[in-house]
Amino acid sequence: MGTKTSMAVKAGAFTATALLALTACGGGDDGDSEAGSDEDVLDVAVFGEEPYSWLDENGEPTGATIAVAERIFGEEMGYELDAQQTEWDNLIPGLNAGNWDVVSAGMSINPDRCSEADFGAPELVYTTALLTEEGNPLDVQNFEDLLEAQESGEGIDVVALSSGVEMGWLEELGVEAEGVGSAEDGIDFVDGGRADVFALTAISLETMAGDMEGLEVTDPFSHTVSVGAHTFRPEDDELREEFNEHLTELKESGEYLEIVGEFGFTEAEMPDLEMTADELCEGDTEALEEKYLD
Template sequence: MKNMKSKLLIFSTLVLVIALVLGISGCKKEEEKTTLIMGTEASFPPFEFTDENNEPIGFDVDLARAVAEEMGLELEVRDQPFDGLIGALQANQIDIVAAGMTITPERQETVAFSNPYYNAKQSVIVRAGENLVTSMEDLANLNIAVQMGTTGAAKAEEIKGTADDTSLKQYEKVNEAFMELTNGRVDAIIIDVPVGASYMKQFEGLEVVEAIDFEDEQFGIAVRKDNEELLNDVNTALDNIMSSGKYDELIQKWFGQ
């Protein structure tokens, strides 16, 4: 009887040891991360858009890939609605957001941002020759189109608050707003300067309202607030990319500057 108990004890001990070894091995495999998952919304050229094969390309994609390479990782890009990117980040579905996302106090309450990597500014685009807009006040009584969840949308909401009859139309993709403008269903679009310039090459008969000037904004790469290690790695990678000249190459490639 004692011999049987001893055998059972030895067997149980072996099973426990094997389970612990497999568990440790599994943890190591999980720790050996090989891919950096980037969330973006690919209708925001030249920062992110899709090529003829429907693959995401653009300045943010190339920059994030360079960041991943600095970290010894491959980059995986996931295209999804802009206003859902922070939620996807918080749900651990993606590792970073690189999507022409402006660093704002409101967003900093829920995510952490890298050091700024691009200085941006909003613009107002209208149909050429109509002279509907010459000042910020004019926008209050017009139909304004924006992309959901953007700082352009936040600015339009501020303007909307100055007049009861303002109509604010929010779209998931920027190209939808431009189609509505060219078709006469909205009067103006508030959009980042480079993005507006890119779409104006596709949609004819539009112009920028030069008389309206917005404050400067800065884009950053967003990570989860509790992932300080990744934030530090991203910032180190950005520093290396900027000091090596790679950043200037990407600026020249995508903006011609």
Template sequence: MKNILAAIAAAAALIAGVAHTHADELTDRAAAGKPIRIGFAHEIPWAYPGDKNEPLGFANAIAVGVLKSMGYTNIEPVVTEWGGLIPGVQAGRFDVITGGMYITGARCKNVSFAEPMGKFGDSFIVKKGNPKGIQTYQDIKQKGATMVTVSGYVNVDAALKEGVPESKIIQVPSPTEVLAAVRAGRADVGAGDDFAMKQLAASAPQEIEATDTAALPDWTNNWVAVAFRKEDKDFLKAYNEAQAKYLGTPEMLEAVGKFQYTKAQLPGDAKTEWACANR
């Protein structure tokens, strides 16, 4: 009997050891006290680096708040171009994309999104007075206008879906170049999320204005979440549980308030599984 009990105990220990070694890489990394590396681009007010490279913006504020509620304070920011976020997390250059990324079906094939942190719409920037009267993608198509947006933004697919010719879409690395293209007349309209477009318009109020986000159809509204490697399933599950407790709390709303996020942007009942299938 003693031999049998000893064998059972040994088997249990072996199983526990195997279970531990099969924990995902990010869970093991965090448990070992290594920094959790968050990747984001320079996207005001979503996510951007401060003077000392600290992670600013409401998407970073939410992600960092959730991670801290999980007990993780060793957080390392990694700044890259927008187009390098998904390849970067896949290659292990950082662990989490916190850049305020829309959940789309195409992206869901490459990364695993947490549950949504917010719901957001898009808009355009145009020359002051909106000389071509552009409010929608159909306006861009019908008026033969040229659109500029950031490479990797969902606005490229949205414009193509609405029939805007690919030859009329300019893709650039950052929002700064979107503004520059519209100001210089190389493009008639710049496209992006409503926050970013209002920010660009505010930076050049004598020349540029933002269009009304409500003019675009409802299907252009999107849900945002942080994203992980497909392999980091355990950490994703724990993150979702922590985010559910943190989202919408007074602490969270205070942290994001200075970055223009309000209760109106809370995601409601939408789930990532739905967004992956419908966006």
């Protein structure tokens, strides 16, 4: 295998119907658990959320998680990376259908997702923010404010990614929210007046909408411990373990922060080196918050 990484973009945005039709078309078509139909090529799914993974103005995949994928899978492990963008709801179904070998989208690790896929070692700690009309006329700063506003009858309309962790948190608290398929959709809902608030990862909102006229991003807040990582099929343990070995080396040397720092991430977004995907999958919220939240 060579060490030069080539990022070729396939036809993006698979629909759920297309995914069903393509179930037998990805890696492992013969039932083999080895990643990819070509052992030198690794199919990587990305999601259009800056600064994690998205397509640039030339249609090329970029972002912090893609840079990490290029460094580890490409330079260290010798794969040629073939990237394709899809909708959030399709990331794990497409992974398990064999349409791609790895999801590089900074997906948060939680018990529900761990029941469907395996995660690499924790990479990026997330905080949340709310996108509102400029001036934040409803004065909402966190999820509790949203619930209070709705219970008081203010009629506040909230949107979040339909399968995002924010939607799960909102539902747990009893906040009524509508699901959207992409970060761009959520921003458009608020920008166009169809929603009052869009809840998303703070750094994404700042990157994608922080300078948009007429809109405002609230200060970041931590609802609970939320940490993202690369996502793998359960049968691809060997691939995941080798990735984790290289990831650990990059973290310990400081090179990991240098890579993601190019996209705005700082020391504040780096997880504790002792944190594991297993404990995040267990989902003991109280223990995680006591151990990792200030």
